Amino acid sequence: MADQTTETLKRTPLYDLHVEHGGKMVPFAGYEMPVQFEGVKPEHLWTREQAGLFDVSHMGPCFLSLKDGVGEDGAHEKIAAQIEKLVPSAIASLKPGRSRLTVLLNDEGGILDDLIITRPEVPELQGMLYIVVNGAVKHQDWALFEDKLGAETVLTRADDRALLALQGPRAVEVLKDYFPGCEDMTFMQSNRMYWKDVRCGVQRCGYTGEDGFEILMFADAAVEFSKQLLADERVKPIGLGARDSLRLEAGLCLYGHDMDATRDPIEADLGWVIQKSRRERADFPGAERILKAYSEGPAEKRVGIQPLERAPAREGTEIHVNGERVGTVTSGGFGPSVDRPIAMGYVRADLTAPGTKIDLMVRGKARAAEVCALPFVQPNYKR
Amino acid sequence: MSTYFTEDHEWIAVDGDTGTVGITKYAAEQLGDVVFVEVPEAGTSFGKGDDMAVVESVKAASDVYAPVAGEVTEGNGDLADAPETVNEDPEGKGWFCKIKLSDKGDLDGLMDAAAYQTFCEGL
Numbered sequence: 001m002a003d004q005t006t007e008t009l010k011r012t013p014l015y016d017l018h019v020e021h022g023g024k025m026v027p028f029a030g031y032e033m034p035v036q037f038e039g040v041k042p043e044h045l046w047t048r049e050q051a052g053l054f055d056v057s058h059m060g061p062c063f064l065s066l067k068d069g070v071g072e073d074g075a076h077e078k079i080a081a082q083i084e085k086l087v088p089s090a091i092a093s094l095k096p097g098r099s100r101l102t103v104l105l106n107d108e109g110g111i112l113d114d115l116i117i118t119r120p121e122v123p124e125l126q127g128m129l130y131i132v133v134n135g136a137v138k139h140q141d142w143a144l145f146e147d148k149l150g151a152e153t154v155l156t157r158a159d160d161r162a163l164l165a166l167q168g169p170r171a172v173e174v175l176k177d178y179f180p181g182c183e184d185m186t187f188m189q190s191n192r193m194y195w196k197d198v199r200c201g202v203q204r205c206g207y208t209g210e211d212g213f214e215i216l217m218f219a220d221a222a223v224e225f226s227k228q229l230l231a232d233e234r235v236k237p238i239g240l241g242a243r244d245s246l247r248l249e250a251g252l253c254l255y256g257h258d259m260d261a262t263r264d265p266i267e268a269d270l271g272w273v274i275q276k277s278r279r280e281r282a283d284f285p286g287a288e289r290i291l292k293a294y295s296e297g298p299a300e301k302r303v304g305i306q307p308l309e310r311a312p313a314r315e316g317t318e319i320h321v322n323g324e325r326v327g328t329v330t331s332g333g334f335g336p337s338v339d340r341p342i343a344m345g346y347v348r349a350d351l352t353a354p355g356t357k358i359d360l361m362v363r364g365k366a367r368a369a370e371v372c373a374l375p376f377v378q379p380n381y382k383r
Numbered sequence: 384m385s386t387y388f389t390e391d392h393e394w395i396a397v398d399g400d401t402g403t404v405g406i407t408k409y410a411a412e413q414l415g416d417v418v419f420v421e422v423p424e425a426g427t428s429f430g431k432g433d434d435m436a437v438v439e440s441v442k443a444a445s446d447v448y449a450p451v452a453g454e455v456t457e458g459n460g461d462l463a464d465a466p467e468t469v470n471e472d473p474e475g476k477g478w479f480c481k482i483k484l485s486d487k488g489d490l491d492g493l494m495d496a497a498a499y500q501t502f503c504e505g506l
Contacts, residue, residue: 040441041416241442310419310463312439334418334441341418363421363437 012057013162013219017226021237029135031058033240040241044336047208047246048377051168052238053229060138061158061216064145065128075127076119082149083117083129088265088284090275091129097121099188099203102273103265104133104141109286110261111268112144113137114253118190118203130190130201132163132214134255162222167212167246169380170234175202175213178225182213187381195225208243209250209379248342249335251304251374257315258302258330258344266293267346269302269374301352304374305329305343305360309367312341313360319347320359320366326351329360335376342376343369387450387490388499394474395450395482397490403478406438406447409503411473414440417466422458422479429453429482431489436479438469451489453482 009032018025023034034055037043046052066079080092089102099118103111118130133141145155166175176183179193179202190203201216217225229235244254253259259268264286271294278284282291307313312334319327332343343360351358354373359366386396392410395402411417419439429435429449436447458480462468469477484490494502 035442036415039415044441245441310466311421312419312444314444334439336416336441 012055013222014055014226028240029058033058036239036241037237041336043238043242044245046236047168047238048337051166051170051174051235053235054165054238054243056165057162058135059163060133061163062131063128063156064131065154067154070127071124079127079129082153088274088278090277091117094119097190099190105285106261107285109264109289111259111263112261113141114255121191136256161216162219163216165206165214167206167208167210171212174232174234187383207252208246209377211380211382245333248331249337249376254331264290264293267298267301297349299349300346301349302346303352304372305345305369306372307341307369311362311367313343313362318361320361338376387493389450389493391448393450400484402482402484404480404482405478406473408473411470416441417469420462420466423455425455425457427455452485455480456483457481
């Protein structure tokens with residue numbers, strides 16, 4: 001982050017509101033974003049108990065549509081066939097208003113990004129997909145869509161909008177006053193809804209392990225909406241610091257850290273994103289490598305790591321067994337809800353069983369740890 | 384006994400040729416909740432400005448530098464089980480270690496409390 005100057009950084013529509021609420025602004029994914037307000041730990045705990053408001057407008061919400069025939073019969077199958085050239089998940093079989101987490105693959109089967117793809121609920125929008133990619137790689141993802149799918153599809157970036165996340169056990173009781181009916185939605189369901197006559201995309205999902213919603217809104221409305229939410233005593237603004245500790249406790253991957261272009265979905269323990277129909281068709285990029293790893297097991301695999309001492313092991317920490325290097329920590333820190341250090345990383349395939357003893361080499365000292373199951377906290381999704 | 388401060392937000396309270404070292408209230412507030420502290424063991428020697436200890440918050444690990452050259456006579460063992468002491472009482476019970484100064488001249492470039500306060504106000 002050292003060489004980024006504020007001149008080149010963008011601001012989200014909520015920038016002034018973050019500063020007003022005491023947000024400590026830092027460069028992240030090309031934007032000035034709040035890393036914390038009150039403090040990472042209190043914000044983390046608040047989100048697990050109440051409702052936390054996150055500005056995730058730095059991410060890459062976009063729409064991918066057929067050039068012709070949106071709303072016609074069979075349009076969803078046609079747009080699904082396009083995106084399925086780049087992802088290994090079954091998009092054609094998504095029901096209206098449902099979403100799926102998937103990964104964007106390079107020709108070698110390496111992960112270029114993780115993303116959420118949504119099939120719209122309304123009939124007139126069939127043939128369009130709502131896609132949210134990661135902020136740090138959104139420009140290369142969009143370039144890939146244009147390059148590989150541009151002849152048949154149109155990409156529309158939602159740059160005129162803000163993306164907000166309201167997360168936590170009380171998110172639903174807060175949000176139902178703004179979007180009546182959202183309380184009946186289930187995890188990974190999406191709906192077009194209106195707030196004060198402004199069209200919004202409301203989705204029951206998030207990246208904290210808690211129940212909650214993500215809302216795509218036009219910029220002006222998002223500012224007013226956020227002000228109203230933050231005036232509610234159940235809601236506090238939450239920064240990127242707590243977003244990271246929440247997702248780590250929930251066992252969720254951060255792109256560029258827990259997976260990257262050198263890792264395939266099987267190594268990343270994301271094999272579940274590849275539905276059986278796609279495995280049988282073997283028609284996605286890098287299918288040969290990925291299916292071989294699926295049937296024979298990968299050389300290394302992502303696992304949860306429980307340090308048994310108090311020292312946190314950060315990203316890049318070497319994992320040793322009997323003095324031999326067997327892996328690397330890819331995310332690590334302290335979990336405020338579990339009140340102990342937590343980590344995840346990659347280890348050799350024969351060491352992935354929970355309970356396997358490993359050493360974490362923290363500042364040259366071997367610290368005892370063991371492989372553990374993920375997540376560290378049980379998710380609280382509304383199924 | 385006099386207390387001195389560094390631009391890296393360490394304090395050292397000097398009594399004779401021994402100093403007690405910790406991080407300032409300002410630094411503790413900036414770090415947020417401290418979850419782990421690694422203090423040096425007795426017998427370890429440092430040059431002025433060397434990495435001496437590590438303090439970890441939920442978010443990140445930060446190095447703590449030796450404000451003076453010298454040899455550690457005692458590390459604060461209580462912080463291993465109670466790292467939150469650094470937030471609760473950074474300039475008291477949250478001390479990191481005691482150092483026998485090799486050269487009291489190292490103190491010359493450090494700030495007193497008033498100068499340090501002015502320095503923090505300018506940040």
